[in-house]
Amino acid sequence: MTRQALIIDCDPGVDDAVALMLAFGSGAFELLAITAVGGNVPVVKTARNARILRQIAGREDVPVFMGADRPLRREPAGAGEFHGAEGLGDMAPFEPEAACADGHAADAIIDLVMARPEKSVALAVLGPLTNLALALRREPALAERLGPVAVMGGARSEGGNITASAEFNIWADPDAAAEVLATGCDVILFGLDATHQVRATEARIAALEAVGTPMADAAASMMRFSQRIEREIVGWEAPPVHDPCPVAWLLEPALFTLQPCRVSVETDSDLTRGHTAVEFREAVAGTLPHHWATAADADGIFALIADAVR
Numbered sequence: 001m002t003r004q005a006l007i008i009d010c011d012p013g014v015d016d017a018v019a020l021m022l023a024f025g026s027g028a029f030e031l032l033a034i035t036a037v038g039g040n041v042p043v044v045k046t047a048r049n050a051r052i053l054r055q056i057a058g059r060e061d062v063p064v065f066m067g068a069d070r071p072l073r074r075e076p077a078g079a080g081e082f083h084g085a086e087g088l089g090d091m092a093p094f095e096p097e098a099a100c101a102d103g104h105a106a107d108a109i110i111d112l113v114m115a116r117p118e119k120s121v122a123l124a125v126l127g128p129l130t131n132l133a134l135a136l137r138r139e140p141a142l143a144e145r146l147g148p149v150a151v152m153g154g155a156r157s158e159g160g161n162i163t164a165s166a167e168f169n170i171w172a173d174p175d176a177a178a179e180v181l182a183t184g185c186d187v188i189l190f191g192l193d194a195t196h197q198v199r200a201t202e203a204r205i206a207a208l209e210a211v212g213t214p215m216a217d218a219a220a221s222m223m224r225f226s227q228r229i230e231r232e233i234v235g236w237e238a239p240p241v242h243d244p245c246p247v248a249w250l251l252e253p254a255l256f257t258l259q260p261c262r263v264s265v266e267t268d269s270d271l272t273r274g275h276t277a278v279e280f281r282e283a284v285a286g287t288l289p290h291h292w293a294t295a296a297d298a299d300g301i302f303a304l305i306a307d308a309v310r
Contacts, residue, residue: 003030004250005120005147007109009067010243011039011127012049014082014089014222018305019126019243020050021219024057025308028251031062032112032121035105039127039172040079041087043069046127049087051096056214060098067105068130071173079168082229089225091218106134113145122147122250126243128169129153133176136183143183150246153177154191154263154276156292163274167192170265171274178265187290189263190245191276194256194293198245199238200227204302208309215309241301245293248301255304257295260288 006029010016023029034054036047047066054062070076086093101108109131113121123146125132132149136142153169160166170177181187200223208220223241230239249256262285266275278292279285 003028004122005030005032005116006122006124006250007033007035007112008247009035009037009105009109009123009125009127009131010050011037011041011046012053013040013046013087013127013243014084014226015241015243016040016126017049017053017088017222018219018241019124019247020053021057021215022244022247022305022308024054024059025215026251031059033108034062034064035067035108035131036064037067037105037127037131038069038076039169040083042076042078043067045087047100048093048096051098051100052088052093053218055096055098056218063101065103065105065108066100068134071128071130072133072175074173074175077172079162081233082226084225089222091221105131106138109135110139110142113142114139118145119147123149124246124250125149125151125153126246128173129176129180130173133179136180140183143185146185148250149185149187150249151187151189152195152243152246154189154278156191156193156276156278158192158196161192165272166274167276170276174265174267174274178267181263181265181290184289188249188258188293189276189290190249190293194296195242195245196240197296198241198298198301200241201238208306211306211310213309219305219309244301244305245296248304251304252300255297255300256293258291259294261290261292262286262288263290263292
């Protein structure tokens with residue numbers, strides 16, 4: 001079986017950690033790199049966290065590149081209340097044995113994609129889109145060269161999770177999101193409409209805890225932290241697990257329902273900053289260059305996670 005070449009751009013982050021474990025443990029990917037961006041916590045911490053998770057998974061063969069430390073034209077804004085001050089929930093961070101690879105994440109994305117056949121490299125973006133926007137500014141041909149760009153971001157019918165109408169990843173750097181969506185990249189967005197259907201119930205967390213491997217323990221620990229925090233802050237019993245969704249789609253597209261659309265991002269209004277206007281009507285939007293996930297099979301996604309971390 002031909003493995004899918006994949007770059008994961010992320011800001012770990014407890015749900016990023018679960019997504020990375022899913023990717024690290026799956027034999028279906030040729031993982032070319034992990035690229036870190038500032039988002040849930042500052043980029044120095046997200047790059048360290050990616051290397052910690054890589055070490056737990058025994059995947060030091062995958063290089064980690066540090067990227068943007070701030071949005072394109074905004075002040076950095078984190079989400080430590082949902083991820084812990086260090087970004088890994090209750091896990092005590094440590095300095096990993098292997099360092100970051102040399103070079104900026106945006107340059108790594110360009111080099112890795114442009115060196116491969118057209119449309120052969122997929123990109124999963126699990127944090128703000130700053131690194132990808134910088135890469136596209138430096139090499140516009142990247143837009144046509146990239147394979148699917150599977151993005152965790154946006155909100156429509158579910159409303160927002162950082163403001164009333166915006167999801168955090170898009171809100172954190174709306175300018176980057178707007179730039180990426182305007183380039184012609186093949187973007188598939190997994191927003192809150194789909195990811196809120198993927199919940200870490202008590203039974204699903206317990207099943208992971210029962211696996212007993214370091215990867216399973218790490219994934220379950222992240223979900224336990226999210227379970228506690230979501231109960232305290234939001235009042236939900238079962239927290240949504242957002243970031244594994246793009247990775248799961250790349251593994252099993254049938255687990256999701258997608259709809260063609262055009263997505264525009266609000267960049268000017270302070271009130272609705274980061275709002276994603278998702279238009280499904282071709283008569284209104286013209287061509288529909290993007291796809292929006294409307295439904296997700298949570299049982300199937302958690303089965304993929306459980307298989308990957310064994």
